Amino acid sequence: MGFWDTITDLVEAATPWATADAEAPAQELPEETTAESTKEEASTEAETAAAAEEPAAEEEEPAAEEQEEEEEEEEEEEEEEEPVDPKEQLEEDCRNSKQCSPAKHHFDECVERVTAAESSEGGAKEDCVEEFFHLAHCATECAAPKLWSILK
Amino acid sequence: MLARSCLRSTRAFAGLRNGAVQITKRAASSSSSGSTAESPLRLNIAAAAATAVAAGSVAWYYHLYGPTADAATPAEEGLHPTHYPWVHQQWFKTFDHQALRRGFQVYREVCASCHSLSRVPYRSFVGTILTVDEAKALAEENEYDTEPNDQGEIEQRPGKLSDYLPAPYKNDEAARFANNGALPPDLSLIVKARHGGCDYIFNLLTGYPEEAPAGANVGAGLNFNPYFPGTGIAMARVLYDGLVEYEDGTPATTSQMAKDVTEFLNWAAEPEMDDRKRMGMKVLVVTSVLFAMSVWVKRYKWAWLKSRKIVYDPPKTDNSPRRF
Numbered sequence: 001m002g003f004w005d006t007i008t009d010l011v012e013a014a015t016p017w018a019t020a021d022a023e024a025p026a027q028e029l030p031e032e033t034t035a036e037s038t039k040e041e042a043s044t045e046a047e048t049a050a051a052a053e054e055p056a057a058e059e060e061e062p063a064a065e066e067q068e069e070e071e072e073e074e075e076e077e078e079e080e081e082e083p084v085d086p087k088e089q090l091e092e093d094c095r096n097s098k099q100c101s102p103a104k105h106h107f108d109e110c111v112e113r114v115t116a117a118e119s120s121e122g123g124a125k126e127d128c129v130e131e132f133f134h135l136a137h138c139a140t141e142c143a144a145p146k147l148w149s150i151l152k
Numbered sequence: 153m154l155a156r157s158c159l160r161s162t163r164a165f166a167g168l169r170n171g172a173v174q175i176t177k178r179a180a181s182s183s184s185s186g187s188t189a190e191s192p193l194r195l196n197i198a199a200a201a202a203t204a205v206a207a208g209s210v211a212w213y214y215h216l217y218g219p220t221a222d223a224a225t226p227a228e229e230g231l232h233p234t235h236y237p238w239v240h241q242q243w244f245k246t247f248d249h250q251a252l253r254r255g256f257q258v259y260r261e262v263c264a265s266c267h268s269l270s271r272v273p274y275r276s277f278v279g280t281i282l283t284v285d286e287a288k289a290l291a292e293e294n295e296y297d298t299e300p301n302d303q304g305e306i307e308q309r310p311g312k313l314s315d316y317l318p319a320p321y322k323n324d325e326a327a328r329f330a331n332n333g334a335l336p337p338d339l340s341l342i343v344k345a346r347h348g349g350c351d352y353i354f355n356l357l358t359g360y361p362e363e364a365p366a367g368a369n370v371g372a373g374l375n376f377n378p379y380f381p382g383t384g385i386a387m388a389r390v391l392y393d394g395l396v397e398y399e400d401g402t403p404a405t406t407s408q409m410a411k412d413v414t415e416f417l418n419w420a421a422e423p424e425m426d427d428r429k430r431m432g433m434k435v436l437v438v439t440s441v442l443f444a445m446s447v448w449v450k451r452y453k454w455a456w457l458k459s460r461k462i463v464y465d466p467p468k469t470d471n472s473p474r475r476f
Contacts, residue, residue, distance in 0.1 A: 083393050083403035085408075114366040124367045127366065140234040145237060
C-alpha cells in the first residue's frame, strides 16, 4: 500500500512495452481441447475397466461388499484433502502471543469464574462476552496482515 | 443574551461583595485614585471564593456532561470489525477480477439459496467477471415472465443479458418463513449498507467461534457471532473449508471464500469503482499537465519583467550644497 508501490505501478503502466492481455491467445484453444478430450477418453476407459471389474466383485459376499463400500466412501472423503484454513492457526498463535496475553488472561479467568458460578446454585450473573471481544479483537488484529499475505 | 445575563449576574455578585468590586476598580485605576489600602484578608477571601466558584462550575459541568452514557452494552454494539488490507481499496488498484470470479462462484453456490442479488443484471458480468457467452448461458438457465401475448397470457421465456438475477424466494414473507422468521437481506448493496463495509462482511462470515463464550445467552434459533450487533444472528455459519471447488485451483478455505465473496459483494455494490479510479487518474494527469504548462507560461510572460534592469542614473551635479 506504500507510496513506492503506487509509483512503480504508474511506471509499469506508462511504459510502452507493458501489455496486459485479457484473454489467453487463441492458438492454445485447440491444444487444450485435445488434452481434455484425451483425458476424457482415458477416464472413460478407466470407467469401463472398473465396470468390468465390478461384476466380478459382486459375486463375493454382499455383506463384505457393503463394508467395503463404506470404507471406500470414507477413503474418498479423506482423499479429497480439505484445505486447511490458515486463519485458525494464525489466530491461535496470536491468542497465545505476548501481545494478547492480558486479554487471554482475563478471558480465561472469566470463563473459569463463570463456569464455576454456573454449576453453583445461584447460577452465573455475568457473561464473558466482553472479555471474548477483547481477546478476539486482539487476535484478529494481529493475524490480519499475516492472513492477507497467505490468501490469494 | 448570554453575555448580558452574565453581566447582570456579575453586577449582582458585585453588589453582594462590594469589597471585591472595589478591589478590581482599584486595581484598574490604582495609579490615579490612590485610595485607602484594602486589608489582605478580604483580598484572599475574594480570590479563594472566585477559585472555588470556578472549580465548582467545572465540576458541575463534568457532572452534567462529562461521562458519556452508552445506551448499548458492547455486546449490543457488536465487536468492531478488524481492518484487513484489501488490495482493491488502495487508490491506484482495481478489483482483482479473478477474485471477483471466484467470489461470484461462492455467491452462486452458497449464498444464492437464501440471499437475493436483485440489483445486478447479467449484462454487468460481461467483461468484468464472465465472458459474453458465459453470461448468456447463465441467463438462459433461468426463466422470466414475458410481456402478455395476444390473449393476455404471460408466458415464460429463458433469461436474457438484460434480466436481473433471480431471487431465491417469491417475496420477503416467503423468505422469512423459510428462515425462522429472519429475513436474509438482499446483498446487492450490503457492503455499503453496513458499518465497516468489507471488513464487517469478512469478519461476520469467518467470525463464528467454535462455541459461544461462557455465560453468553444465545436466543433460540440464533447463532453466536461477535460481529453482529447483539451477537445473536439467525444466519448460521455457512462457509466451511472445501465447500466449493474453484476452477482456478485456489484452495477453498473458509477465509479465502469469505475474502472472495466479500470482494464480489463490494463489486456488486460499487461496480463503477474501476472506472471511477481511472477517471481520478485522468484528472490527476490532466491537471498535472496543465500545471506544468502554466509554470512554463508564467516563466515566458514574466521573463521580460524579471530580467529587466532598473538603473537609477543620478543627474550630474556639482558638489556644492544647495540652498532652498
